[in-house]
Amino acid sequence: MSRIENCFARLEQSGRKALIPYVTGGDPEPAVTVPLMHALVAAGADIIELGVPFSDPMADGPVIQLACERALAHGTRLLDILDMVRQFREQDSETPVVLMGYLNPVEAIGYANFASRAREAGVDGVLTVDLPPEEADEVVELFRKEGLDTIFLLAPTTGESRIRSVCEKGSGYVYYVSLKGVTGSATLDVKSVEEKLAQVRKYTDLPVGVGFGIRDEASARAVSEVADGVIVGSVLVNRIAELTRTPDAIPEQVSEIIAGMRAAMDA
Numbered sequence: 001m002s003r004i005e006n007c008f009a010r011l012e013q014s015g016r017k018a019l020i021p022y023v024t025g026g027d028p029e030p031a032v033t034v035p036l037m038h039a040l041v042a043a044g045a046d047i048i049e050l051g052v053p054f055s056d057p058m059a060d061g062p063v064i065q066l067a068c069e070r071a072l073a074h075g076t077r078l079l080d081i082l083d084m085v086r087q088f089r090e091q092d093s094e095t096p097v098v099l100m101g102y103l104n105p106v107e108a109i110g111y112a113n114f115a116s117r118a119r120e121a122g123v124d125g126v127l128t129v130d131l132p133p134e135e136a137d138e139v140v141e142l143f144r145k146e147g148l149d150t151i152f153l154l155a156p157t158t159g160e161s162r163i164r165s166v167c168e169k170g171s172g173y174v175y176y177v178s179l180k181g182v183t184g185s186a187t188l189d190v191k192s193v194e195e196k197l198a199q200v201r202k203y204t205d206l207p208v209g210v211g212f213g214i215r216d217e218a219s220a221r222a223v224s225e226v227a228d229g230v231i232v233g234s235v236l237v238n239r240i241a242e243l244t245r246t247p248d249a250i251p252e253q254v255s256e257i258i259a260g261m262r263a264a265m266d267a
Helices: 003-014 030-043 062-073 078-089 103-109 111-121 137-145 160-169 190-200 217-224 234-242 247-266
Strands: 018-024 048-051 097-101 125-128 174-177 208-211 229-232
Touching: 003 018, 018 030, 018 062, 018 208, 018 234, 018 247, 030 048, 030 078, 030 247, 048 062, 048 078, 062 234, 078 097, 078 103, 078 111, 103 111, 103 125, 111 137, 160 190, 174 190, 190 208, 190 217, 217 229, 217 247, 229 234, 229 247, 234 247
Parallel strands: 018 048, 018 229, 048 097, 097 125, 174 208, 208 229
Antiparallel strands: none
């Protein structure tokens, strides 16, 4: 079993749901990322989604766009992100790490080269926002050979045929985008999420994580009651933005948000 499979299996046995924080690698400076990852795990994170900074993050709202700009201002590249994962693995061999980003940086270094380097660094899964399932067969097969899960997005507007395609080609977990819009968008309708997840589960036994719109302990707990995983990003990245002048304080203060969500989800 992969680290992701093991993680969800352990959680299911204990009656708990996965808490999956997203942070942008290299934000606000590269030295912060690995200590932050460890702090998030200590606070109760089960899987970490590590964002690869990109100059045109089309699925992201202003908060994460600015995080990418801060990381890129320090010259943070995809290969630097892989080095961060490698450093993280020196102390943590268990927590799954999923890279989340866009196709261009992967294409720039080559899919085969990336997949090999990602495996060697200790990456478990890859979510490329702009890789549609209809064009993913070769990439999925290449990643699978290197032991990398390929994670796809589903949205409220996704129809039955595409849900089926995503569930057939994806592995690790399915990422359900709970809102129409970009990251950081507003009101979350948990009832609508529950109805859509029932539709998704007709086609897969993969865990389903829900992201976009989870802002606080209450929304994290509500989503955990209908999903297998709770994915939280913008509220963490916004806190990082507030602390750019005191980067040493970031791991502790950002992990406090995760600790609160973990407690609410487990209550």
